[in-house]
Amino acid sequence: MEVYSFLVYALAYIGLFLLSFYLLSFYQLRKVKIPEEKTDKTVSILIPAYNEERDIARTLKSILSIDYPKNKLEIIVIDDGSKDKTLEIARKFSSDRVRVFTKKNEGKGRALNYGLSKAKGEIIVSMDADTIVGKDALKKLIARFYDDRVMAVTSAMGIYKPRTFWQRVQHIEYYLSVFMRKSLVGINAIYITSGAFSAYRKKFFDKYGGYDEDNITEDLEIALRIQSHDYVIENASKAAFYTVGPATFYQLLMQRRRWYIGLMRNLWNYRRKLFGFKKGALGTIVLPSVVVAVIASIILVIYSLTKISGEIASELDSLNAVNFQFYNIYEMYSYMLNQFFYVLFSHPMYLFAIFFILVTACYLAFSRREMQFKEGLKVDFVIFIAIYSILFVFWWLVSLFYIGFNRTVKWGKK
Amino acid sequence: MKIRKYRELYLGRIFLAFIISTIVFVLFFIFAYSISYLNYQKISSQSGIIENSIVNFEETLGDFECNNELLIDASERFDDAAQKLNLLEKRFGKQDRRVLELKERYSELEYRHFLITKKFNLECNTSYITVFFFYSNRNDDKEEESERMGFILTAFERREAEKIMIYALDFDLNIGLINGLKEQYNVTRAPFVVINEKDIVYVRHINELEKYL
Numbered sequence: 207m208e209v210y211s212f213l214v215y216a217l218a219y220i221g222l223f224l225l226s227f228y229l230l231s232f233y234q235l236r237k238v239k240i241p242e243e244k245t246d247k248t249v250s251i252l253i254p255a256y257n258e259e260r261d262i263a264r265t266l267k268s269i270l271s272i273d274y275p276k277n278k279l280e281i282i283v284i285d286d287g288s289k290d291k292t293l294e295i296a297r298k299f300s301s302d303r304v305r306v307f308t309k310k311n312e313g314k315g316r317a318l319n320y321g322l323s324k325a326k327g328e329i330i331v332s333m334d335a336d337t338i339v340g341k342d343a344l345k346k347l348i349a350r351f352y353d354d355r356v357m358a359v360t361s362a363m364g365i366y367k368p369r370t371f372w373q374r375v376q377h378i379e380y381y382l383s384v385f386m387r388k389s390l391v392g393i394n395a396i397y398i399t400s401g402a403f404s405a406y407r408k409k410f411f412d413k414y415g416g417y418d419e420d421n422i423t424e425d426l427e428i429a430l431r432i433q434s435h436d437y438v439i440e441n442a443s444k445a446a447f448y449t450v451g452p453a454t455f456y457q458l459l460m461q462r463r464r465w466y467i468g469l470m471r472n473l474w475n476y477r478r479k480l481f482g483f484k485k486g487a488l489g490t491i492v493l494p495s496v497v498v499a500v501i502a503s504i505i506l507v508i509y510s511l512t513k514i515s516g517e518i519a520s521e522l523d524s525l526n527a528v529n530f531q532f533y534n535i536y537e538m539y540s541y542m543l544n545q546f547f548y549v550l551f552s553h554p555m556y557l558f559a560i561f562f563i564l565v566t567a568c569y570l571a572f573s574r575r576e577m578q579f580k581e582g583l584k585v586d587f588v589i590f591i592a593i594y595s596i597l598f599v600f601w602w603l604v605s606l607f608y609i610g611f612n613r614t615v616k617w618g619k620k
Numbered sequence: 621m622k623i624r625k626y627r628e629l630y631l632g633r634i635f636l637a638f639i640i641s642t643i644v645f646v647l648f649f650i651f652a653y654s655i656s657y658l659n660y661q662k663i664s665s666q667s668g669i670i671e672n673s674i675v676n677f678e679e680t681l682g683d684f685e686c687n688n689e690l691l692i693d694a695s696e697r698f699d700d701a702a703q704k705l706n707l708l709e710k711r712f713g714k715q716d717r718r719v720l721e722l723k724e725r726y727s728e729l730e731y732r733h734f735l736i737t738k739k740f741n742l743e744c745n746t747s748y749i750t751v752f753f754f755y756s757n758r759n760d761d762k763e764e765e766s767e768r769m770g771f772i773l774t775a776f777e778r779r780e781a782e783k784i785m786i787y788a789l790d791f792d793l794n795i796g797l798i799n800g801l802k803e804q805y806n807v808t809r810a811p812f813v814v815i816n817e818k819d820i821v822y823v824r825h826i827n828e829l830e831k832y833l
Contacts, residue, residue: 218645219641219645222640222641222644222645223637223638223641224637225641226636226637226638226640226641226644227633227634227637230633230636230637230640231630231633234633393630393633486630487630487634491634520764520768523768524767524768524771524772527768527771527772527824527825527826553652554648554649554652557648557651557652558648561648
C-alpha cells in the first residue's frame, strides 16, 4: 500500500473513532437533565471595543433587549483607545446599566482586565463589540453554571448575515463547531471559550488572575487555564449569538493566522499540564487528535494538490495530442464519467469521503435545529466542502511560516 | 454528582468507540470489495456474451453475407469491457488471478475478432484498419505513456468508428498468443501500435494516424 493510501485510511480510521466516541458521549449526555433557563446570578458583560463605530450601537441594542432581570445585569464597555467614533456612540447608551470607560490602546487582554476590575457580577460574560445576541441566550448560558466546578460556559456561534464568499465559508464552519462543542462537553474537553460570547465565574479570575495580556488568543488561554486546574467548561448549544465574520480573504487570513499561532503557542505552553492520561479524554484523545489532524491534513492536501495538478497537466497534454475541440467535450469525457461512478462505490477511499461528507451534513442539520436557523445552507455547504480543506491547510502553512521565522503577530480586528 | 461521574467514566466509551469504528471500517472495505466483485462478475458474464456472439458469428461465416453489424457490435462491446477490465485491474491489482484470467480470455477473443475482420477485408471489399495496441502498466512511466497513447487511439477510433478496429493487448501478459504476436510483428517494447500488420508506430499525436485512413 502506498504512503498516500496508508495516510488516508489511517486518517479515516481516526475520524471514525473520534466520531464514534463523540457521538457516544453526545447521546449519553442527553440523558442528564439540566435546567433550560436561569436568572439566579448577577452578571457583568464586558465589551472591549477598538474602532467599532460601525457595529457597537447594534451590539448594545441587542444586549439591552436581552431577557434578563435588570437588577442583575450590568454592561461594561471598555473603549480601547479607538480612533473613530466608538466612544462617542457608546456613551449615548450610558445609563445605570451601561457603564462606558475609555483607556489608551493596549490590546484586548488588557481591556478585558480593565473591565474585570470594574465588574461586580458573579458571572463575567466577555463579548465582542460586533456580536448580536439572541434574546434568551444569557438565561441559557447562566443555567449551565449548575455546579461549583463549572467555571465557564460557551455558547453557539454563527455568522451575522453572511454576504461575501468568505463569510459563507465561515458560516458553515461556525455551525459545524456547534455540534463539536456539544460533543466535547460530554467529556469535559472544550478547549476554547470564544471571546465573542462566553461566560466565566468571576471567582476564577480572582483566584487565578485575569486574562493573559500578552496572549494573542486570550480566550483560548483562559479555557486551557480552566482545564489545567481541573474545572469544567460547559456548553449551552441553544444560546445563540452571531458575529460579523471577516469579509475578505485577507481579513480572514489574518484572523486565522492569529488563531493558529495562538493555538500552537498555547498548546506548547500547556503541554505538560494538559497532555497525557491524567487529563482524561482531553489529554489522551482530543488535544492529540487536533495535532494529528493538522499534520495529516497538511500532508494529504499538499500531496493531493501536487498529484491533481500533475494529472491536469498530463490531461492537457493528451488533449493537445488529439487536436481536442471543445464541442467534443461530452463525447470524450462521457466514458470518464462512467469510470468515475464505476470506481466511486468500489473503492473504500471514496466511500469514506462520501460518508464523512454526509456526517458533516448531519452536524450542520443539528446545528441549524439548535440555533433555530431557517435559511437554506445548501450552496454554502457545497462551497465549504469544495474549498475548506485547501483553505485550512493554506492558513496553517502561513501560520507555520510565521512561527518558523519567529515573526511577530499582534492582536488586530478579530 | 451524576454528570461528573459520567465525565470521569470515559474509558468504557473509548473501548466501545474502538469496537464500533473498527467494525464500521471493516464494513466499508467489505462493501467496496463486494461492489468490485459484482463488477468482476458483470465483466465475466459480458465476456461470455461476447464469446457467444463471436462463436455465432464464426458459425455464420460459412454462408458469408458480408454483414458487418455483428462485427461492429462486438467491437463496441470490447471497448466497454476493456475499460472495465482496466478499472478492475486497478482495483484488484495487476497480478490478481481473476484479472489475469479475464485478460487472457479477452486477448483470445480479440484475436478471433481480428481474424474475422481480416477475412472481411479480404472477401467483402472492406478496408478496416486493424490496430494492435501493445500497452504496458508494469511501472508508472510505461503506464503513463500507455495511457496517453490509449487516449489518442480512443479519440481516433471515436472519430473514425466505421473504419478502425483496435485490439488492446497487455505487452507483459505472458501467454502464447501475445508472445507469438510480439514475435510476429517484432515488437520489443511497449507502448507501440501495429497498424494493418505492417507498420509499427509509436503514436505521439492523432495526426500521425491520419495517413492510414
